[in-house]
Amino acid sequence: MAGNWKMYKTPAETRAFFEAFRPLVAAAGHCEIVICPPFPDLAVAVDSARGTSIQVGAQNLYWAKEGAFTGEVSGPMIRAAGATHVIVGHSERRQYFGETDETVLKRTVAALDAGLTPIVCVGELLEHREAGRTEAVLCQQCLHGIHGLDERQFAQIVIAYEPVWAIGTGKTATPEIAADAHAVIRREMGNRYGTGAAADIRILYGGSVKPDNVKSLMAQDDIDGVLVGGASLDAKSFATIVNFPS
Numbered sequence: 001m002a003g004n005w006k007m008y009k010t011p012a013e014t015r016a017f018f019e020a021f022r023p024l025v026a027a028a029g030h031c032e033i034v035i036c037p038p039f040p041d042l043a044v045a046v047d048s049a050r051g052t053s054i055q056v057g058a059q060n061l062y063w064a065k066e067g068a069f070t071g072e073v074s075g076p077m078i079r080a081a082g083a084t085h086v087i088v089g090h091s092e093r094r095q096y097f098g099e100t101d102e103t104v105l106k107r108t109v110a111a112l113d114a115g116l117t118p119i120v121c122v123g124e125l126l127e128h129r130e131a132g133r134t135e136a137v138l139c140q141q142c143l144h145g146i147h148g149l150d151e152r153q154f155a156q157i158v159i160a161y162e163p164v165w166a167i168g169t170g171k172t173a174t175p176e177i178a179a180d181a182h183a184v185i186r187r188e189m190g191n192r193y194g195t196g197a198a199a200d201i202r203i204l205y206g207g208s209v210k211p212d213n214v215k216s217l218m219a220q221d222d223i224d225g226v227l228v229g230g231a232s233l234d235a236k237s238f239a240t241i242v243n244f245p246s
């Protein structure tokens with residue numbers, strides 16, 4: 001269960017979140033919990049999560065280890081800050097910052113090289129869905145992005161299916177729509193890496209996940225977890241999502 005805070009919260013707000021959140025998820029042994037705050041909050045988040053099973057991730061990385069790349073942050077830097085995960089290829093990065101499937105692949109490899117677990121995002125735009133092109137778009141994104149990984153690398157990633165029309169809009173994909181897309185992605189992964197490896201990979205659903213819809217999404221066989229934006233900013237609401245079985 002992963003939370004993407006996007007560009008929200010200061011270090012002080014991060015500390016306050018963890019103080020409220022920690023006790024609420026202390027008994028959650030059924031899943032991994034990852035919180036991805038903005039870069040300036042990573043150190044505080046790592047410090048606040050110490051002694052718990054909560055893990056911390058970044059929201060992006062650059063593929064070089066270091067160098068003259070003003071404004072960028074590398075995988076080794078994120079790892080050294082104590083984070084374990086990093087989101088790669090979020091649709092907001094694709095939409096506003098020129099991310100492509102090719103750069104998603106470079107960042108994914110860089111994350112793995114740094115010892116981070118990449119959460120690699122794919123998903124279609126509304127116009128793709130309306131034109132009946134969802135499956136084709138997902139396959140393209142897999143083909144040009146994730147499929148560039150070798151078998152060993154593939155086994156270490158997490159995939160997030162996030163239909164762009166459902167992100168931050170309050171429009172959740174129905175559990176059936178999400179499950180269909182997850183099945184397409186798993187099938188594509190099976191074609192490239194074999195059905196065993198594809199069955200083992202975790203695919204998260206993201207797009208307006210809330211406390212009141214998480215159960216029905218998680219009831220789908222192919223949905224292994226969720227990537228939550230807005231509802232992960234509030235300790236109570238994200239804890240309710242994490243604790244969905246109870």
Ligand code: PEP
Nearest residue numbers: 167168206207208229230
């Ligand atoms: C996200 O940012 O990855 C996301 C799914 O956002 P939201 O839950 O707000 O739709």
